[in-house]
Amino acid sequence: MSATTPPEASAVVDVAPRVDGRPDGATPARAASRRRWSRIAGLALSVAALATIAFYLSVPELYVVSTDDAYVDAHVVSVVSKVAAYVSALHVDDNSKVATNALLVELDPREYEAAVRTAIADLKSAEASADNTDAQIVEQKAVIAQSEAAIAGDRSTVEFAHQQLARYDELAKTGYGTTQRWQQAQSDSGQSQAALQRDLAALDTARAHIGVLETQRHQALAVIDRQRSILAQTQLNLSYTKIYATETATVANKKIEVGSFVQPGQVLFSTVPNKLYVTANHKETQLTKVRPGQPVTIRIDAFPELRLHGHVDSIQRGTGSQFALLPPENATGNFVKIVQRVPVKVTFDDPEEALRWISPGMSVETSIEVARPPWWLAFIE
Numbered sequence: 001m002s003a004t005t006p007p008e009a010s011a012v013v014d015v016a017p018r019v020d021g022r023p024d025g026a027t028p029a030r031a032a033s034r035r036r037w038s039r040i041a042g043l044a045l046s047v048a049a050l051a052t053i054a055f056y057l058s059v060p061e062l063y064v065v066s067t068d069d070a071y072v073d074a075h076v077v078s079v080v081s082k083v084a085a086y087v088s089a090l091h092v093d094d095n096s097k098v099a100t101n102a103l104l105v106e107l108d109p110r111e112y113e114a115a116v117r118t119a120i121a122d123l124k125s126a127e128a129s130a131d132n133t134d135a136q137i138v139e140q141k142a143v144i145a146q147s148e149a150a151i152a153g154d155r156s157t158v159e160f161a162h163q164q165l166a167r168y169d170e171l172a173k174t175g176y177g178t179t180q181r182w183q184q185a186q187s188d189s190g191q192s193q194a195a196l197q198r199d200l201a202a203l204d205t206a207r208a209h210i211g212v213l214e215t216q217r218h219q220a221l222a223v224i225d226r227q228r229s230i231l232a233q234t235q236l237n238l239s240y241t242k243i244y245a246t247e248t249a250t251v252a253n254k255k256i257e258v259g260s261f262v263q264p265g266q267v268l269f270s271t272v273p274n275k276l277y278v279t280a281n282h283k284e285t286q287l288t289k290v291r292p293g294q295p296v297t298i299r300i301d302a303f304p305e306l307r308l309h310g311h312v313d314s315i316q317r318g319t320g321s322q323f324a325l326l327p328p329e330n331a332t333g334n335f336v337k338i339v340q341r342v343p344v345k346v347t348f349d350d351p352e353e354a355l356r357w358i359s360p361g362m363s364v365e366t367s368i369e370v371a372r373p374p375w376w377l378a379f380i381e
Contacts, residue, residue: 062371063369063370063371063372064367064368064369064370065282065286065287065289065290065367065368065370066365066366066367066368067280067281067282067283067286067365067366068363068365069280069281069282069341070278070279070280070281070298070346070363070364070365070366071278071279071360071361071362071363071364072276072277072278072358072359072360072361072362072364073276073277073278073279073360074272074273074275074276074277074360075273075275076252076270076271076272076273076360077246077247077249077270077271077273078267078270079104079105079243079267079268079269079270079271080265080266080267080268081105081107081240081243081262081263081264081265081266081268082237082240082264082265083107083112083237083240083241083264084261084262084263084264085107085108085109085111085112085241085261085262086107086108086259086260086261086262087105087106087107087108087256087257087258087259087260087261087262088106088107088108088109088258089105089106089258090104090105090106090256090257090258091103091104091105091106092104092105092251092254092269093251093254094251094252094254095250095251095252096250096251097248097249097250097251098245098248098249098250098251098271099245099248100245100246100247100248101244101245102244102245103242103243103244104243104244104245105242105243105256105268106241106242106243107240107241107242107243107262108241109238109241109242112234112237112238112240112241113238115234115237115238116231116234116235116238118234119227119230119231119233119234119235120231122227122230122231123224123227123228123230123231125227126220126223126224126226126227127224129220129223130217130220130221130223130224133213133216133217133220134217136213136216137210137213137214137217140206140209140210140213141210143206144203144206144207144210147199147202147203147206148203150199150202151196151199151200151203155196157192157195157196160192243268245271246271247271247273248273248274249271249272249273249274250271250272250274251269251270251271251272252269252270252271252272253267253269253270254268254269255267255268255269256268256269272359272360274351274355275351276348276351276354276355276358276359276360277310277313277345277346277347277348278296278298278310278345278346278347278348278364278366279343279344279345279346280296280343280344280346280366280368281320281341281342281343281344282341282342282344282368283339283340283341283342284319284339284340284341284342285339287315287342287344289370289371290312290315290344290368290370291312291370292311292312292313292314292315293311293312294311294312294368294369294370295309295310295311295368295369296309296310296311296312296346296366296367296368296369297309297366297367297369298310298346298348298364298365298366299364299365299366299367300357300358300362300363300364301362301363301364301365302357302358302362302363303357306357308348308350308353308354308357308358309348309349309350310346310347310348310349311346311347311349312344312345312346312368313345313346313347314344314345315342315343315344315345316342316343316344316345318342319340319341319342320340320341320342320343321340321341344366344368346366346368
């Protein structure tokens with residue numbers, strides 16, 4: 001017999017199952033290596049994902065500063081009444097569009113028309129009073145001229161009376177004249193002298209009365225000026241009964257109807273002009289590179305897919321809190337540093353396009369391009 005192993009025994013040994021259950025050719029070292037590489041690949045993918053997210057979030061800040069604290073704004077005009085009256089006609093309605101100088105509201109003018117007529121009558125009365133004073137001055141000047149003429153005659157009479165007195169005095173001394181005639185000459189001289197003094201006093205009185213009349217004239221002219229001012233004010237009040245639009249705009253927040261009684265200073269409605277802009281309240285730390293003229297992308301919350309374009313018009317000279325009703329006083333109490341926000345005015349490159357979609361008060365998001373990004377950062381808007 002041969003000493004070799006039978007074929008059946010050899011086959012049994014070859015097909016016997018492995019104790020660890022691994023397939024042929026798989027060793028523990030190879031499995032461990034595969035697990036290690038799987039962990040490395042997962043870690044690498046995680047790092048790459050985090051790097052991509054960080055890149056996407058941080059790199060745009062090098063070129064764009066954004067904020068969601070932004071709103072559509074406009075120089076809204078509050079239409080108010082300057083006089084008290086009933087609304088007699090209303091030429092606008094809710095959301096009406098109005099043109100420049102269009103008539104908006106008519107108030108009942110009758111009371112103010114009566115005031116104008118009264119002021120005109122008072123002015124005419126004051127002018128008549130001034131004319132009467134002027135006539136009195138002319139008359140008084142004639143009286144003065146008459147007094148001056150009378151004084152000239154009195155002086156001639158006085159001179160003649162003195163001559164007569166001297167003549168009859170000489171005759172009385174020589175015996176050719178009578179005492180009675182001399183006494184008559186003395187009387188005539190005294191009377192002429194008294195008449196001269198009377199007329200001189202009358203002239204002074206007439207001249208003094210001119211001063212009184214001149215004062216009355218100045219007073220009358222002052223009354224005329226006052227009545228003219230009153231007339232101008234009443235005419236101005238009458239003009240306030242018609243309210244016109246100052247520019248092309250849209251009516252908003254209407255609060256009156258025909259027949260409403262309005263008071264001075266009462267807001268009737270507002271007009272929103274067609275010139276809209278955006279007020280973006282950026283953090284102060286974002287303004288390092290922001291300059292007027294830089295392009296801005298504007299997203300509107302109401303239209304998420306819409307993109308409007310504008311540019312930085314100006315930056316407010318002061319933070320929003322500085323102009324608050326109660327501005328902060330950091331010198332009192334405990335101090336906590338808070339990043340302030342500064343309003344940035346953004347105007348639209350195409351105002352007509354903006355008017356199609358937005359209105360004042362709507363929320364928007366703005367992105368200011370402070371530097372031009374490279375072409376491979378095209379996702380930055």
